[in-house]
Amino acid sequence: DTAVSQTPKYLVTQMGNDKSIKCEQNLGHDTMYWYKQDSKKFLKIMFSYNNKELIINETVPNRFSPKSPDKAHLNLHINSLELGDSAVYFCASSNMDGGTEAFFGQGTRLTVV
Amino acid sequence: LAKTTQPISMDSYEGQEVNITCSHNNIATNDYITWYQQFPSQGPRFIIQGYKTKVTNEVASLFIPADRKSSTLSLPRVSLSDTAVYYCLVTRTGANNLFFGTGTRLTVIP
Numbered sequence: 001d002t003a004v005s006q007t008p009k010y011l012v013t014q015m016g017n018d019k020s021i022k023c024e025q026n027l028g029h030d031t032m033y034w035y036k037q038d039s040k041k042f043l044k045i046m047f048s049y050n051n052k053e054l055i056i057n058e059t060v061p062n063r064f065s066p067k068s069p070d071k072a073h074l075n076l077h078i079n080s081l082e083l084g085d086s087a088v089y090f091c092a093s094s095n096m097d098g099g100t101e102a103f104f105g106q107g108t109r110l111t112v113v
Numbered sequence: 114l115a116k117t118t119q120p121i122s123m124d125s126y127e128g129q130e131v132n133i134t135c136s137h138n139n140i141a142t143n144d145y146i147t148w149y150q151q152f153p154s155q156g157p158r159f160i161i162q163g164y165k166t167k168v169t170n171e172v173a174s175l176f177i178p179a180d181r182k183s184s185t186l187s188l189p190r191v192s193l194s195d196t197a198v199y200y201c202l203v204t205r206t207g208a209n210n211l212f213f214g215t216g217t218r219l220t221v222i223p
Contacts, residue, residue, distance in 0.1 A: 004156075033210075033211070035213075041198070041216075042213075042215065043151075043157070043200075043213040043216075044213075045210055045211065045212060045213075048210055055210075056210050090156045090157075092156070092211075094211075101147075101159040101162065102157075102159065102211055103159075104155075104156025104157050104158070105156055106155060106156060107154070107155070107156055
């Protein structure tokens with residue numbers, strides 16, 4: 001059983017399109033995150049949700065909109081995709097009270113052409 | 114949360130012990146030091162966490178001096194499969210965020 005799963009693993013799309021990446025965790029964690037890892041391999045936090053509520057929203061264009069239908073899911077919707085959005089996007093989860101060990105998904109490699 | 118500084122890269126031969134040092138001068142009283150490992154094309158994976166002195170698990174040891182302004186991740190007898198990027202983070206329970214620095218790219222040479 002995969003603890004944190006993201007779909008799709010690869011996503012190739014044209015500029016201007018809208019796409020979504022889904023994330024689910026079966027660990028019972030109350031906090032979920034989205035990270036972006038660019039070509040230089042910097043891993044930057046984008047969003048953090050705790051019990052379906054947005055906690056952290058780093059400097060991210062408003063074309064990126066996270067949605068958390070329940071605390072086991074945190075989906076990422078991206079509007080009007082741009083070339084610079086090409087990166088690997090990681091979803092993660094952790095317990096806020098149980099320490100800060102976070103579990104990451106396998107990543108979604110987004111390529112905008 | 115305190116910023117961390119660690120070497121950009123390190124090389125080591127197989128079978129050697131590798132020590133990666135991280136500095137976190139502005140660490141707060143309720144902060145922990147946490148290390149993650151990331152293999153190519155995978156998400157980061159938790160390795161070890163500590164508050165002070167020494168912590169050891171099946172993967173690594175973490176040494177933290179009394180002033181807690183630095184920490185050292187020790188990997189015993191590395192193998193080729195330990196080639197990865199190692200991230201040092203200052204973390205805080207309840208902070209809802211994990212900030213990753215540049216990490217240390219460890220290359221193990223046969």
